[in-house]
Amino acid sequence: MLALRYSHSNIETTAFQLAPIRIYSLRIKYFHSFFHISFSFCLFLSLRRYLFSQLVCTETMQKDLKDITGVIFDIKRYTLHDGPGIRTTVFMKGCPMRCTWCQNPESCRMLSETVTNELPLDGAVYETEEVIGRRLAAKDLLQEILRDSLFMEQSNGGVTFSGGEPLVQSVFLTAILRLCKMQLIHTAIDTTGYGPAGNLEAVLPYTDLFLYDLKLIDTNEHRQYTGVGNESVIENLKLIARAGKFTYIRVPIVPGITDTEKNLHGIAELLAQLHVAARVDLLPFHKAAEKKYKRLHQEFPAAHIEPPTHERMEEIKSLFESYHLPAIIGGVQ
Numbered sequence: 440m441l442a443l444r445y446s447h448s449n450i451e452t453t454a455f456q457l458a459p460i461r462i463y464s465l466r467i468k469y470f471h472s473f474f475h476i477s478f479s480f481c482l483f484l485s486l487r488r489y490l491f492s493q494l495v496c497t498e499t500m501q502k503d504l505k506d507i508t509g510v511i512f513d514i515k516r517y518t519l520h521d522g523p524g525i526r527t528t529v530f531m532k533g534c535p536m537r538c539t540w541c542q543n544p545e546s547c548r549m550l551s552e553t554v555t556n557e558l559p560l561d562g563a564v565y566e567t568e569e570v571i572g573r574r575l576a577a578k579d580l581l582q583e584i585l586r587d588s589l590f591m592e593q594s595n596g597g598v599t600f601s602g603g604e605p606l607v608q609s610v611f612l613t614a615i616l617r618l619c620k621m622q623l624i625h626t627a628i629d630t631t632g633y634g635p636a637g638n639l640e641a642v643l644p645y646t647d648l649f650l651y652d653l654k655l656i657d658t659n660e661h662r663q664y665t666g667v668g669n670e671s672v673i674e675n676l677k678l679i680a681r682a683g684k685f686t687y688i689r690v691p692i693v694p695g696i697t698d699t700e701k702n703l704h705g706i707a708e709l710l711a712q713l714h715v716a717a718r719v720d721l722l723p724f725h726k727a728a729e730k731k732y733k734r735l736h737q738e739f740p741a742a743h744i745e746p747p748t749h750e751r752m753e754e755i756k757s758l759f760e761s762y763h764l765p766a767i768i769g770g771v772q
Contacts, residue, residue: 524596597625
């Protein structure tokens with residue numbers, strides 16, 4: 440029988456001597472293949488169990504979230520001033536502040552309220568009653584929001600939760616925000632920032648944009664004109680800054696109250712220190728809410744105040760820009 444010989448460093452090896460090594464190598468190879476197949480199969484089973492558990496958890500969580508209820512008083516569709524794109528704005532009931540210039544007096548109380556509407560017809564005026572505020576489940580509110588999903592997608596819009604103060608209903612707000620994020624909807628909160636830090640922390644992960652009111656920098660003046668101090672307002676703004684959340688600061692310009700040089704410079708200095716404002720929206724006071732107060736049989740506390748002039752608004756805009764803060768008048772995109 441012919442034997443093939445290999446020589447290396449004075450060592451001769453025959454093909455017969457190499458055969459056991461080849462068999463051993465094949466065994467190692469097949470063992471590795473078997474090991475990889477077994478490991479892959481176990482990994483597949485573990486992954487399937489994990490995904491199934493996550494699916495069950497998500498379905499359970501969604502069911503729990505959908506059953507949470509809250510009180511809203513209006514839904515505005517196709518809004519353009521409450522964040523980017525075309526948006527649906529949900530107005531929630533309840534507010535801890537009582538601002539002198541409040542534009543939504545129907546939002547202050549958590550309870551439903553009856554208002555009187557006047558309807559002119561054929562030369563006569565008829566009065567009708569309307570109930571403001573309704574309780575609904577998060578799942579029902581989500582369906583209302585999803586009606587506008589096509590417009591949101593085409594315009595890079597989303598949903599904005601306003602009020603009132605949405606953080607007052609923090610459990611309901613967190614639930615509907617989470618449901619919206621499951622549907623990949625851009626979310627925004629229009630807030631005074633007043634309230635426990637825990638309420639804000641609960642919604643932070645599910646909020647893409649904050650529309651944050653800064654009214655008065657002095658806490659005593661803040662208490663005088665809103666009914667509460669501003670300590671939590673400023674602390675919560677710092678919390679948002681640390682979280683790096685996209686934020687539009689909204690400053691209501693109310694002549695004789697919020698438009699003083701001291702107040703405006705104080706707000707601008709705070710924002711320049713925090714680096715929190717993507718932009719500053721300067722919102723001129725107006726009297727459009729006067730009819731709302733009449734419907735609620737209430738006096739409008741700011742009836743004597745006149746709206747600021749265009750020239751004054753431009754001056755205030757320049758003031759904020761001098762602090763390198765991008766500012767616009769009216770909050771229009």
